[in-house]
Amino acid sequence: xxxxxxxxxxxxxxxxxGSLLVWSLAAVGQNYSFTFNASLREAAGHRxxxxxxxxxxxxxxxxxxIVAAVAGVMAIAGAPTEPVVTFAILAPVxxxxxxxxxxxxxxxxxxxxxxxxxxxxxxxxxxxALLVRVASHGSPAAALAFLVSDLVMSSIxxxxxxxxxxxxxxxxxxRGIPPLEGSDDDPRR
Numbered sequence: 001x002x003x004x005x006x007x008x009x010x011x012x013x014x015x016x017x018g019s020l021l022v023w024s025l026a027a028v029g030q031n032y033s034f035t036f037n038a039s040l041r042e043a044a045g046h047r048x049x050x051x052x053x054x055x056x057x058x059x060x061x062x063x064x065x066i067v068a069a070v071a072g073v074m075a076i077a078g079a080p081t082e083p084v085v086t087f088a089i090l091a092p093v094x095x096x097x098x099x100x101x102x103x104x105x106x107x108x109x110x111x112x113x114x115x116x117x118x119x120x121x122x123x124x125x126x127x128x129a130l131l132v133r134v135a136s137h138g139s140p141a142a143a144l145a146f147l148v149s150d151l152v153m154s155s156i157x158x159x160x161x162x163x164x165x166x167x168x169x170x171x172x173x174x175r176g177i178p179p180l181e182g183s184d185d186d187p188r189r
Contacts, residue, residue, distance in 0.1 A: 003015050003131070003135045003138070003139060003142045005135075006135040006136040008138070010082070011082065011138040011139040011142070012139070014082055014083040014086045014138075014139040015086060015139035015142045015143060017083075018067075018083070018086050018087050018090040018139070018143060019090070019146065021067060021070065021087075021090070021094075022067065022090050022093050022094045022097055022146075023097070025063040025066060025067065025094050025097075025098065026063070026094065026097040026098045026100075026101045027101070028059070028063060028098070029056070029059055029060060029063065029097075029098035029099065029101040029102045030101035030102065030104070030105060032051065032056075032059060032102065033050070033051050033056075033101065033102040033104075033105035033106065034105060036049065036050040036051055036105070036106075037105070037109060040106060040109040040110075041109055045106070045109045045110035045111070047106055047161050047162060050105075050106045050109075050161075051102050051105075051106070053162055056098075056099055056102045057099070059098065059102075060094070060095040060096075060098035060099045060102075061095055063094050063095070063098050064091045064092060064094040064095035064098075065091070066094070067087055067090050067091040067093075067094045068087075068088065068091035070087050071084050071085075071087035071088040071090075071091065074087060082138055082139055082140060083139065085139075085140040085143075086138075086139040086140050086142075086143045089140055089143035089144055089146075089147060090143050090146065090147075092147060093143065093146050093147050093150050096147070096150040096151060096153075096154040097150055097154075099154050099157075099158065100150065100153050100154040100157050100158075103154070103157035103158055103160070103161045104116060104157065106161050107157065107160060107161060112160070115160065116157075119152075119153055119156045119157060120153065122152060122153070122156075123149045123150065123152050123153035124149070126145075126148060126149040126152050127145050127146060127148070127149035130144070130145035130148060130149070131145045
């Protein structure tokens with residue numbers, strides 16, 4: 001709405017189409033992470049039982065390449081510069097949104113809902129504040145706001161999920177899994 005009212009309806013449309021593509025592709029990552037729900041529950045939410053960071057990264061990069069390819073095809077086909085640049089910026093957003101979708105599924109099984117909600121609100125706040133400032137510059141600026149806000153969210157989620165070993169101080173149970181931070185088995189309690 002901000003992009004449409006401050007820039008143009010065309011800009012809002014380019015951003016909306018690009019965002020829809022990002023969210024659709026990120027759903028692939030979310031569905032991939034759901035295949036680990038049973039093993040994560042069995043392991044009390046420990047990331048070792050969930051999606052590997054390497055696989056998550058490769059999947060996310062592959063989906064980002066799809067959006068970059070769309071931008072490339074649009075450029076070759078002679079599309080206007082604005083949607084081409086918008087989709088090019090949304091390629092790394094696809095990578096980040098896919099990764100955060102995977103991390104969200106792990107955090108949900110870990111019962112870290114308040115944390116996820118706080119981070120999501122932070123990300124929305126960053127995005128909205130940026131959009132208010134840059135929406136008049138069109139869909140590429142809106143895509144940049146999306147990129148920055150997803151960088152915040154994905155970074156925080158990634159640290160929360162993939163630094164459990166450091167947080168647990170190397171202590172592991174009989175299965176080789178560190179205790180979940182804040183759990184009864186956490187040696188820092």
